Amino acid sequence: MPMLNSNKDNIITVVGAGPAGLSAAITLARAGKKVIVHEAQKEVGHRFKRDFQGLENWTTDRDVLEILNELGIKTQFRYKPCRFVSSYDAWRNYYPVTNDKPLFYLVERGPNAGSLDSAMLEQAIGMGIDVKFNSRIRHFKGTGILAAGPKAADAIAVGYHFETDMADGCWVICDNRLAPKGYAYLLIWEGRGTVKTCMFSGFKQEQIYVKRTVEAFEKLLGLRMINPVSHGGVGNFYLPARAYGGRRPIAGEQAGFQDSLWGFGMRHAMLSGILAARSLLDDSDYDKLWSDAIGWQIKTSIVNRAFFNLLGNRGYRWFLNHQSKKTDTREFLRKTYDKSFLKQLMLPLARLYVKTARVDKSCNHIDCECVWCRHGEHETG
Structure with missing residues (x-):
């Protein structure tokens, strides 16, 4: 496992200033560690251009904003609680999706004021974290976390x-x-x-x-x-065999952590960044941390994706009609991600059916210094 004293200045490097990378950096800084974040783009959230996205709020009974604040991630970005979604099937039949508690929080992505990305950057800078933009690195030595974003399009x-x-x-x-x-x-x-x-x-x-x-x-x-x-x-949707690049934890979409069914990935990204940081602080097994926290959700989402791929529009119609009869939509959605014996049996077949655009890029070279290792073919992160 990675050790903190692996470089002379005891500075931890984080590659990527997205939600995963900044969550990792903030967690490390809260523990008193010196952190440098390298971001390849000229600004935070550069690729999103004020895109609206959803921060998922159904996989736990507790509210996601409450959980993030408890974990040290300030939720000072603009958000809109979404308790109602108007949904339609392929035949334009209408199904209301409603709940007393927010199903998700609508947030804005990008470098602008009030966005999730700019709010996290402001928190990081306020904690003394050094964030370097236009800093695309290929290799680095010492302790670090890799969170450079998706590497393929699923x-x-x-x-x-x-x-x-x-x-x-x-x-x-x-x-x-x-x-x-x-x-x-x-x-x-x-x-x-x-x-x-x-x-x-x-x-x-x-x-x-x-x-x-x-x-x-x-x-x-x-x-x-x-x-x-x-x-x-x-x-990029992927279940890695191990989420390490050499000795370094890999967080967020660089590891492939996403919801394969609906594509709600920000929550997985932030939590995996926090867990990656904790693995360094505690000298613990990052693979066990993320597997225990989000592994089952990723696995069941792959089974869910395979199911809907097979059934197509009629499967979506069944799903929408079924949920419209439920009094608690959050609970219904949460149960679709519950691990069960049947889903565990289906997972191997589902993984064969739901093909990822990636192959296993995890690097087993203990002393590898690459940001993105493709079994010896080193690419810029």
């Missing part, structure tokens, strides 16, 4: 950011004709919006599916986009 979310005079709301359409093996969504918050198709296949035809998605929301809701700007992002 899903893409493509569409537009825009201004609008529409009322706030969250809408989802589960239809393979709009989003192959995924879903299309529309998020409106205080005069701004995001409309996207979240696709798990058919990437080369992305513009066709974006066009269909926009047309569907125009017909269904009268979507009005002012000054639309195209935007896209990728997600």
Whole structure:
């Protein structure tokens, strides 16, 4: 396991200033450690461009914001509690998704004031953490954590950011004709919006599916986009054999930690960053920490993804209809991620069916100094 005194200055290096990397850095700084964060881009949250995303709030009974604050991550970013989602199946049947407690928190991503990324950066800098931008490193010596973001595309979310005079709301359409093996969504918050198709296949035809998605929301809701700007992002879903690069823990999407069903990854990213830092502080087994905390959720999400891939639009219709009859949607969603004997039996087959764009990139070279090791083919992180 990594030891803290592995370099002469006792400085811990974190690669990546996303939620995983900054959560790790903040956790280390709270323990009195000196931390340097290297970020390849010129600013925090550079690739998100004010994208709206959801911070998932159903996999635990306790509220995610309460948990993050307890873990030392200040929730001083802007957020909108989402207790109601209007959902539709491929035949445009309507299913309300509602709950007394927030199902997720809508947050803004990017370098702008009030975003999740800028709030975490402000906390880190306020704690004396040295964050270096435009700092793309290939190798480094000493103790560190790798959190450089996704390295392959298992899903893409493509569409537009825009201004609008529409009322706030969250809408989802589960239809393979709009989003192959995924879903299309529309998020409106205080005069701004995001409309996207979240696709798990058919990437080369992305513009066709974006066009269909926009047309569907125009017909269904009268979507009005002012000054639309195209935007896209990728997600990587993966269950690693071990989340280490040499002696260094790998956190967030660089490790592949994501929800394979719906793609809600920020919570996994932040928690894995915190656990990576704790593994250094306690000289403990990071693989055991993340496996105990989020491993079962990742595994069941792979089984869930395989199930919906097989059943297609009819499977989504069954799911939406089934949840609409429940009085507690958060509890229903939580149960879909519960580990069970049946899901444990199905996991090996599900992993064969739900192909990842990655192969196992974990590095077993104890003294490896690479940010991203592909069995000897070293790439910039």
